Structure formats: structure tokens, C-alpha cells
Amino acid sequence: MNIHEYQAKQIFASYNIPIQDGITIEDANDAREAAEKIGGDFWVLKAQIHAGGRGKGGGVKFAKSIEEVEKYASDILGMTLVTHQTGPAGRLVKKLFIASGVDIKKEYYLGMVLDRTAEMPVMMASTEGGMEIEKVAAETPEKIIKVGIDPLIGFRAFHARKLASGLHLSAEQMKHFGKFAKALYEVYSNNDASLIEINPLVLTGEDTFLALDAKMGFDDNALYRHPDLKNMRDLDEEEPTELEASKYGLSYVKLDGNVGCMVNGAGLAMSTMDIIKLNGGDPANFLDVGGVASTETVAKGFEIILEDPNVKAIFVNIFGGIVRCDRIANGILEATEKIDVKVPLIVRLDGTNSSEAAEILKRANIKNIITATDLADGAQKAVKAAEGIRS
Amino acid sequence: MSILVNKDSRVLVQGFTGKEGTFHAQQCIDYGTNIVGGVTPGKGGQIHLGKPVFGSVQEAVEALQADVSIIFVPPAFSADAVMEAADAGIKVIICITEGIPVSDMMLAKKFVQKKGAILIGPNCPGIISAEEAKIGIMPGFVFKKGNVGVISKSGTLTYEAANQVVQAGLGITTAIGIGGDPIIGTTYIDLLKLFEEDHETKAIVMIGEIGGDLEIQAAKYIKENITKPVVAFIAGQTAPKGKRMGHAGAIIAGSKGTAKEKMDALEAAGVHVVASPAEIGKKVKDILG
Numbered sequence: 001m002n003i004h005e006y007q008a009k010q011i012f013a014s015y016n017i018p019i020q021d022g023i024t025i026e027d028a029n030d031a032r033e034a035a036e037k038i039g040g041d042f043w044v045l046k047a048q049i050h051a052g053g054r055g056k057g058g059g060v061k062f063a064k065s066i067e068e069v070e071k072y073a074s075d076i077l078g079m080t081l082v083t084h085q086t087g088p089a090g091r092l093v094k095k096l097f098i099a100s101g102v103d104i105k106k107e108y109y110l111g112m113v114l115d116r117t118a119e120m121p122v123m124m125a126s127t128e129g130g131m132e133i134e135k136v137a138a139e140t141p142e143k144i145i146k147v148g149i150d151p152l153i154g155f156r157a158f159h160a161r162k163l164a165s166g167l168h169l170s171a172e173q174m175k176h177f178g179k180f181a182k183a184l185y186e187v188y189s190n191n192d193a194s195l196i197e198i199n200p201l202v203l204t205g206e207d208t209f210l211a212l213d214a215k216m217g218f219d220d221n222a223l224y225r226h227p228d229l230k231n232m233r234d235l236d237e238e239e240p241t242e243l244e245a246s247k248y249g250l251s252y253v254k255l256d257g258n259v260g261c262m263v264n265g266a267g268l269a270m271s272t273m274d275i276i277k278l279n280g281g282d283p284a285n286f287l288d289v290g291g292v293a294s295t296e297t298v299a300k301g302f303e304i305i306l307e308d309p310n311v312k313a314i315f316v317n318i319f320g321g322i323v324r325c326d327r328i329a330n331g332i333l334e335a336t337e338k339i340d341v342k343v344p345l346i347v348r349l350d351g352t353n354s355s356e357a358a359e360i361l362k363r364a365n366i367k368n369i370i371t372a373t374d375l376a377d378g379a380q381k382a383v384k385a386a387e388g389i390r391s
Numbered sequence: 392m393s394i395l396v397n398k399d400s401r402v403l404v405q406g407f408t409g410k411e412g413t414f415h416a417q418q419c420i421d422y423g424t425n426i427v428g429g430v431t432p433g434k435g436g437q438i439h440l441g442k443p444v445f446g447s448v449q450e451a452v453e454a455l456q457a458d459v460s461i462i463f464v465p466p467a468f469s470a471d472a473v474m475e476a477a478d479a480g481i482k483v484i485i486c487i488t489e490g491i492p493v494s495d496m497m498l499a500k501k502f503v504q505k506k507g508a509i510l511i512g513p514n515c516p517g518i519i520s521a522e523e524a525k526i527g528i529m530p531g532f533v534f535k536k537g538n539v540g541v542i543s544k545s546g547t548l549t550y551e552a553a554n555q556v557v558q559a560g561l562g563i564t565t566a567i568g569i570g571g572d573p574i575i576g577t578t579y580i581d582l583l584k585l586f587e588e589d590h591e592t593k594a595i596v597m598i599g600e601i602g603g604d605l606e607i608q609a610a611k612y613i614k615e616n617i618t619k620p621v622v623a624f625i626a627g628q629t630a631p632k633g634k635r636m637g638h639a640g641a642i643i644a645g646s647k648g649t650a651k652e653k654m655d656a657l658e659a660a661g662v663h664v665v666a667s668p669a670e671i672g673k674k675v676k677d678i679l680g
Contacts, residue, residue, distance in 0.1 A: 116573050116603045116640075119497060134645050151497050192494055221466060221639065222492035251637040255629075266571060266637025267545020267600055270626035271668035274650075277629045278667050286630070288637040319547045319554070321530030322418060351550065352530055375551065376669035 001218045003232045004048045006097045008214035011191065015183045018210040022099030024048065031073035034098045035066050042101030045072045047093040050237040052132075052215070053083030059093065062101065069098065094236065102212060107200035108167060109133055109144075110181070112188045118148045121188060123155075123181065125163045129200035155185035173207055180209045191229060192222030241307055248300045250289055257282025259386045260305035260314040260343075262298070264289055272317045275375060281383030284311045298328075299335035306341065313344045315382035317375065318351075325349040325357035333364050344385035346370045348378035393520030393565040394540070394585040394592075395483055395509065396459055400524050403451050403481070404429040405472050406463035408439050415463065415487075415528050416440055422525040427455040448479040461517060461526050462486040469513060470495035473576075477506040485526055486512035486576070493639075496574045503576060510576025514638065516546040516568035527568065537562015539675055540586040542579055543598035544571050544638070548626060548668065552596055555672025561679060564592045571600070571638025579609035587617050594620045594679055596671060597662070599653055601627035602641045606653040614660035620678045622663045624671050625650040 009019040023034040035043050047059030054060050059081045061072040073096055082090035107129030115122040126144045128136045136143055145166030147159045160178035169177055180201075188196055195217040202212045223230055235243060245252035251266065255273070259281045263269035266288045273283035285305060289297045298316075305314055318328055328349055336345070345368055349357040361371050370385065372378030396402075402419070406412040407429020417440055420426050428443040428451055435446030445451035448460065460476045462469060462485065469488040476484045484503065491513050503510045511518060517527015521536040533550050535557045543549040549568055556563060567582055569575050579597060586592045595617070599606040606625065613621055628650040630636050632643045643649050658664045665674050 114493060114573060117608075119500065119574050137645075151494070152501065189494065192492055194493070219493050221490045222494065224467060225492075253631070253634050253636060255631065263547075265545060265547030266641060267543070267548035267598065267626050268551055268668075270600060270630060270636050270641070271548055271551075271624070273630070274626065274628040275667055275669060283629060286634075286636055319550050321533070321547070321550055322528065350554065351533065374669065376667070379669070 001220055001223060001229070001233055002050045002237070003216050003229075004050065004095065004234065005046065005214050006048055006095070007232045008216040009211065011187060011216070012211055012214060015187050017180060017183045017187070018208065019214070020044075020099040020102055020210065020212060022097050024095055024097050025073070026077070026095055028070070028074035028077045031070050031098065032066055035063075035069040038098065038100050040100045043069050044099050044101055045069065045076060046097045046099070047076050047079070047081050048095035048097055049081055049086070049091040049093060050234070051083050051085035051091060053085055054081065057081045057083040059083070073098070091237070102202060102210060103205035104202045105205055105207070106203040108203065109136070109199045110184065110201040111195070111197040111199070112184065112193070113195050115148055120148050120150055122146050122148050123159065123163065123185065125167055127167055129202070133197070133199060149185060151189070154189070155182050173203065176208050191226060192219045193217065194219045241304055245287070245300075245304050248297065250287060250297060250301060250304065252304055253286040254308065255283050255285050256310070257284045258310045258312040259382050260284045260308070260311040261317065262287050262289060262301045262305060262314060263317045264319065268317065268319060272315065272379070275379040276315065276383060279379045279383045281386055284308055295331035295334045298331050299338045302335055302339040302341055306339070311343060312388070313346060313382050313385035314341065315378055316345060316347045317378055318349050320349060320351035320354065320357070322352070324353040325351055326353045326360055329357035329360040333360070333366070336366065341368065344368050344370055346372055346378055346382040346385060348372040348375065350374060393523055394582070394589050395520070395565065395567070396518050396524045396526055397520050398423070398425065398523040400459045400483070400526070401425055401427045401455060401457045402524070402526055403427060403448065403455065403457040403460040404463065405448065405460055405476065407431050407444055408434055408437070409463060412463035413440065418531070419525050422531040424524045424526060427457050448475045448481065452479045452481065457481065459483045459526060460485065462488060464488060466490035466492070470499040473499045473510060474502050477503045477508045482508055484508055484510045484576070485515070485517050486510065487515060487517060487528060488512075489514040491572070493573055496572065500574060500576055509581070511567060512570040512576060514572045515570035515575070516549060518565065518567045519563070520565045521563045529566070529568070533557065534566055535562040538564055538591055538593040539596060540564050540589070540592040540594070541566035541596045541598070542582045543568050544600050545598055545626065548598055551668065552598055552624070552671045555669075556596065556675055559672040559676035561675060564589060571640050573603065573640040578605050580612045583609060583612060583617055587619060592619065594622065594675055596675060597621055597623040599623065599625045600638065600641050601625070601630050601636065601643050601650050602638075602648045604648065607656045610656040610660040610662065613657075613662060620663060622665065622671060622674045622678065623657045624665050624668055625653045626668070628666070
């Protein structure tokens with residue numbers, strides 16, 4: 001789960017991490033009041049969506065007067081913001097963060113993420129603040145300083161020194177940075193975060209550090225113990241079909257092709273997409289109906305796949321283990337009674353009682369069900385069917 | 392021969408009396424696995440599926456000399472169950488549970504290593520040594536005895552691969568599902584080493600997927616240490632970047648952890664990489680003849 005910048009800043013503030021003072025509004029008519037409350041003579045307005053690259057897309061503006069604040073607020077709120085992370089459809093901006101302008105001396109990058117190889121969190125800092133960090137990592141990796149933090153000892157003074165020295169900070173700056181970084185580690189570990197990015201982290205005119213931006217993501221498996229974070233979830237930022245699928249315990253990811261896939265197990269589901277591609281087709285989705293493919297999950301799976309108008313055929317690829325194939329075959333037949341599947345349905349059932357299952361499907365004599373004997377056969381038939389070739 | 396577990400393994404079931412624990416423990420017993428008892432806190436002294444139930448792993452180990460444990464407890468309590476097993480002296484701990492927080496596993500894994508135990512999983516189908524012991528949730532009948540070892544991040548894809556190997560006229564020594572989470576107890580390297588040492592295993596099937604770099608570490612290890620033929624398949628060649636594909640660990644972060652980079656590394660290490668998941672069994676057959 002990801003949260004908005006303004007929400008991440010609220011969490012930061014509760015750990016005494018310096019942030020820009022700001023107010024989040026949803027109606028442009030509230031912009032004047034917010035700007036007056038914040039005070040000063042220079043403001044920044046930032047669209048709140050879960051995607052990077054907002055500045056380039058026109059979602060971040062600097063205002064030198066209240067009138068400019070009002071103008072930019074009405075420009076940004078309600079706009080469809082397109083960035084390199086939103087895809088061409090973009091994202092509707094419903095919330096706007098207005099903050100005081102900051103006297104910036106220098107910009108840095110500071111982030112935390114799980115290092116899967118070292119099996120511990122890593123804190124990363126760079127002098128190349130404000131840049132796309134993926135680009136810095138690819139082109140000048142020596143400009144990113146990393147420290148792995150063993151959870152058994154937590155964040156220590158030497159971790160801070162190592163980062164600060166890599167950033168060439170003065171003794172005074174180092175002291176302030178150390179406190180900042182330690183608090184950031186606490187934010188990460190106390191909240192089961194999976195990612196924190198502050199880009200840029202700024203050094204102000206007073207030689208103190210401040211989080212000008214904030215991005216946070218969390219370990220979904222740990223949300224059960226953070227009810228406060230759960231409330232920060234913004235369903236508008238999530239793909240509606242994926243959200244619907246997750247309510248039924250199905251794992252669905254939409255893709256661009258025309259062969260719908262319904263599979264039991266994540267590894268087999270990915271492989272099914274791969275083999276469709278190898279046969280010259282394009283998968284329309286990833287869909288894992290779980291180890292136990294029941295009538296209910298299969299019916300819901302059909303419904304979700306068919307919401308995508310590009311789908312021209314559905315490949316049901318199930319390896320029946322402890323759940324026998326004959327039962328799954330009956331489940332598929334029941335599901336097709338509930339959901340009207342008009343496209344060809346290529347069914348491959350392998351594993352326990354697979355021949356009985358094939359018999360059940362054959363006897364049912366449903367026109368658009370095509371049975372397949374194995375993975376390769378199923379993929380070939382599905383690709384042909386999607387192209388309109390009856391095999 | 393087989394690796395890690397065999398017919399003499401004395402297996403304990405943690406979360407024995409729960410729905411999942413009961414169902415799968417019965418399946419394991421039916422397969423012939425030497426299940427000696429189980430643990431459910433607060434239910435010590437009962438008999439379940441004809442086996443004694445204990446309130447703690449320590450008590451069960453003392454009474455039954457159990458050396459292997461399989462865990463079916465809910466995700467919020469799984470890391471604790473893993474550490475309890477290691478603390479009680481269990482040598483091979485198999486954690487089936489999906490959905491355990493990463494921060495819990497980070498600590499649990501360190502503790503297990505300190506105790507000198509082996510953790511398989513979490514978020515895995517378990518281990519099966521063909522016709523000796525099934526300590527997991529896989530359909531046992533698929534895994535006919537033979538001389539191919541299987542190491543996989545996936546569940547049903549492992550059954551698919553094993554089935555192909557058997558259809559090709561071969562069979563399995565031991566198959567291990569190592570799990571699809573970002574942090575897992577045992578990786579390819581530890582198991583490749585055991586299969587290399589196992590006289591009965593003549594070839595190894597390795598099934599990976601997008602995310603992380605375990606397959607790339609394995610490629611380096613294979614190049615320097617493994618003399619037996621290895622056949623590999625990597626799932627997720629068509630997966631988009633930045634999207635989690637079912638498993639918590641199956642995600643291409645930035646441009647790292649793609650199927651292509653893994654396939655290239657394995658290929659360069661002399662591994663027989665198949666692009667199609669339908670070619671796994673055939674490839675093993677071609678090599679072993």
C-alpha cells in the first residue's frame with residue numbers, strides 16, 4: 001500500500017522530522033484561506049497522487065502571490081495529471097497540498113528500502129537531490145551512499161556518520177542530519193514500511209534539514225497491526241478491477257493482450273502468460289484464483305476477466321492437486337451457468353482425475369468450451385481462438 | 392536417497408488441530424510420512440488424528456524426539472512458531488503460511504541460523520522425498536520416485552514440472568518449494584549443494600521467477616560448484632515492471648529482477664534454460680537420455 005505525500009509528512013511530523021508547513025485542500029475555493037493561514041509571501045502547490053514526476057506534468061507550481069495561489073489551485077484540482085508513472089490515462093487530482101516556500105541551500109536524496117540480498121533495510125543518501133534516483137543509480141552509482149541496518153542493533157551513530165561523510169557535510173550539519181536519519185529509521189521500522197523516499201531532502205539557509213517531499217509504501221502483510229495506516233489507504237489511487245479481485249482473494253493484474261488467463265497458483269499463472277506470448281499471442285491479464293479453484297472463485301474470475309473488452313478467448317489452466325480435476329470441471333460448468341461467457345473457453349485440467357474431468361466437459365457439450373490436453377496444447381488453442389481460428 | 396527429509400524423519404505439525412493443519416496432516420499421514428504428533432497451544436494432552444497433541448514444541452520434542460516440523464499457523468503468529476521450533480532444537484522447519492510480515496521474517500531467519508536449523512519457506516508448498524515423506528501440501532501422487540531433484544519458488548508450477556518429468560519416464564528424488572516471499576529461509580544455493588552431494592540425484596530442475604536476485608546468486612554458484620546438469624525455467628518473462636505478480640516477492644523493482652537477466656545469468660553459467668514452461672520435462676529427458 002502507498003500513501004500520499006501529505007500523509008507521509010503527517011507521519012514524519014509525529015516523529016519530529018522537520019517538514020514544510022502545509023495544508024491539504026480539496027476545493028480551490030479554500031486556497032486563499034490556506035495560503036493566508038500558512039503565511040509568508042511564497043508558496044508551493046503540489047498535486048496529491050501516488051505517482052512520481054508530478055512537476056514535469058504540471059502538478060507542482062510556485063506562487064508569489066495569493067492570486068497566483070488561487071489560480072494554480074483551480075488549475076491543478078480536477079486536472080488529469082499524466083506523468084511517466086501514471087501511464088497515458090493519467091490520474092485525476094482530487095487533493096492539493098499547499099505549503100510555504102523554503103529557503104533552499106542545497107538539495108539531497110534520502111531513502112530507505114528492503115535490501116533483499118542482504119535481508120535487512122538499507123538507507124541510501126545522495127548529493128544528487130531532485131534527480132530521478134533510478135537514473136543516478138544507473139549512471140553514477142558512486143554518488144549513492146548505502147548503509148545496511150541490521151535490525152538486531154537498529155540505527156546507530158556510525159550509520160549516520162558514514163552517510164554524512166559521503167554527503168560531505170560539515171560537523172554542525174552532521175549533527176542535525178544524524179537526528180533526522182535516526183528518526184527516519186524509526187518511521188520505517190515502527191510502521192512496517194517497505195519504502196521511504198525523500199527527494200529532495202533540503203538543507204535550508206539555517207543549515208538544518210527538511211523533508212521537502214515524501215513518498216511512503218508499506219508491507220501489505222503487516223497492515224493488520226497498523227489500523228491507523230489502513231485508514232490512509234486511498235482507493236481512488238488503485239486499479240478498480242484489481243481492487244475488486246482482491247476482495248475475493250484473487251490476485252489480478254491487467255495487461256494489454258487479448259487472451260484472458262485463469263490459473264491456480266502465482267508461478268503457474270506467470271508461466272501461462274509466458275507460454276501464450278511464446279505461441280505468438282498476448283496475455284490480457286495475470287489471474288491467480290488460489291490453490292483451491294472453487295466454483296465461486298472461478299465464477300468471479302470469469303466476471304473479472306470479461307470486464308476487459310479486449311478479451312477474445314479465455315485460457316483456464318488448472319493443475320489439480322489435492323483438489324480433484326473432476327470437481328474443478330463441475331465448478332467450471334456451474335460458473336458458466338452463472339456468468340455468460342461468450343468467448344471461446346480453452347480448458348486445460350491436469351493432475352488428479354484429469355481424464356474424468358475431460359469426460360465431464362465433453363458430456364456437457366457446451367459449444368464454446370475447447371478442451372486441451374496439456375500446457376502447450378492449451379496455449380496454442382487459446383492463441384488461435386483469440387485470433388478467431390477455430391481449432 | 393533423498394535430501395533433508397526421509398522416511399525416518401520424525402515430523403511434528405505446528406497448528407495441528409486447526410482446519411489447514413488437520414487436513415494436510417491427514418494427507419501427509421496417508422502418504423506414509425512419519426508424523427509423530429502436533430502442537431496447539433492450550434490443547435496439550437489431547438489426541439488428534441491418532442497422534443498426541445502438546446502445548447509447546449519443547450514438550451513435543453522431549454516426548455517424541457521430533458526433528459522436523461511443519462507450520463500451519465496464521466501469519467501473525469508464524470514467525471513466533473518458527474523461532475519456537477528452532478529454540479526447541481528442531482533441525483528442519485517447514486513454514487507453509489503465506490502473508491507473514493517481512494520484518495518478522497528478517498528476525499526469525501537470523502534466529503534460526505543462530506540455532507543451526509534449516510528453515511524452508513515461508514509461503515511455500517513444503518518438501519517431498521518421493522515415496523518416503525511428504526511434508527507439505529503438494530499432491531503426493533505426482534512425485535514418482537526417480538533421480539531428478541527439484542527446487543522451486545512456486546507451488547502449482549512445481550507440480551506441473553514434476554508431472555512433466557514423470558511423464559517423460561523419469562522421477563523425483565526430493566522436491567522442495569522454497570517459497571515466494573522477499574525473505575525466505577533456504578535459497579537455491581543451500582539445496583544445490585545438497586543435491587550435488589546426493590548420489591541418487593542425477594539432474595536438478597530449478598524453477599525461479601521475477602524479483603530479487605537469488606537465481607543470479609545461484610548461477611554463480613552453479614558455475615563454480617555444480618557438476619550435475621541443471622535445467623531452469625524462470626516465470627514472469629511477460630510480467631510488467633513494478634507490479635506484484637501474486638507472490639509478495641515477485642516484483643520487478645526499477646529494472647532489477649527481470650526474467651531475462653536471470654535467464655541470461657543462468658545460461659552463462661552453463662545451465663540448460665528453457666523459455667517455455669512446457670519444455671521442462673522434455674529437456675531433462677534429453678539430457679539424461
